[in-house]
Amino acid sequence: MAVAGCTKCIKYMLFFFNFIFWLAGGIILGVALWLRHDSQTSNLLILQFEGNQAPGTFYISVYILIAVGAVMMLVGFLGCYGAIQESQCLLGTFFFFLVILFACEVAAAMWGFMNRDTISKELINFYDSAYIKAVDVSGTPSKDSAIKVLEVFHRTLDCCGKGDDTPLFQQVVSTMCPKKTPQDFLISQSCHDKLIELFSEKLYLIGLAALVVAVIMIFEMIFTMVLCCGIRNSPVY
Numbered sequence: 001m002a003v004a005g006c007t008k009c010i011k012y013m014l015f016f017f018n019f020i021f022w023l024a025g026g027i028i029l030g031v032a033l034w035l036r037h038d039s040q041t042s043n044l045l046i047l048q049f050e051g052n053q054a055p056g057t058f059y060i061s062v063y064i065l066i067a068v069g070a071v072m073m074l075v076g077f078l079g080c081y082g083a084i085q086e087s088q089c090l091l092g093t094f095f096f097f098l099v100i101l102f103a104c105e106v107a108a109a110m111w112g113f114m115n116r117d118t119i120s121k122e123l124i125n126f127y128d129s130a131y132i133k134a135v136d137v138s139g140t141p142s143k144d145s146a147i148k149v150l151e152v153f154h155r156t157l158d159c160c161g162k163g164d165d166t167p168l169f170q171q172v173v174s175t176m177c178p179k180k181t182p183q184d185f186l187i188s189q190s191c192h193d194k195l196i197e198l199f200s201e202k203l204y205l206i207g208l209a210a211l212v213v214a215v216i217m218i219f220e221m222i223f224t225m226v227l228c229c230g231i232r233n234s235p236v237y
């Protein structure tokens with residue numbers, strides 16, 4: 001009786017954690033879709049200059065997050081059903097998917113840690129390539145398109161220039177930052193700083209979501225193993 005009572009207790013605890021896991025999957029999916037369609041990032045990442053698309057490394061992490069959120073909702077439902085039915089087969093399948101998800105999350109976290117500065121650096125380089133063409137006094141054919149690219153950066157990020165602007169840039173600043181007054185330039189952040197700040201905030205949000213999911217997964221794996229052992233040892237079964 002004590003074993004059966006303990007099994008029931010663990011079953012409902014596992015159901016509760018699975019329900020939280022399912023909700024977390026829905027929240028992560030929603031956050032990922034918001035990151036994918038956020039106006040600031042999407043306005044910048046759809047830009048093209050001289051036939052080159054703006055670097056889209058950031059979207060790799062977002063697509064991974066979308067996939068994880070969708071799979072979490074599916075696996076969470078499977079876990080809830082398996083816990084209520086006390087099915088070793090369903091719980092075993094659920095545990096298998098949890099291990100795969102956990103391994104994928106660890107791999108994604110390692111990739112994100114190694115590439116945490118890559119996203120902002122790629123866009124800074126993209127901005128600088130347009131910046132060089134925009135201030136070019138020789139009047140290259142791509143100068144107008146470069147100015148348009150910079151206008152999008154300046155409007156989206158509310159910045160102007162890259163912080164160490166040359167006299168050449170000062171000559172065209174009124175064209176690329178028409179809404180800025182001379183007083184604004186004294187307090188305005190450079191676009192380099194704004195890009196680093198923007199993607200640092202986004203990656204911090206992704207990392208926090210991954211940490212929460214990892215903690216829930218660990219508890220779920222523990223409760224799943226304990227429940228399977230309880231079902232196997234219970235005289236009722």
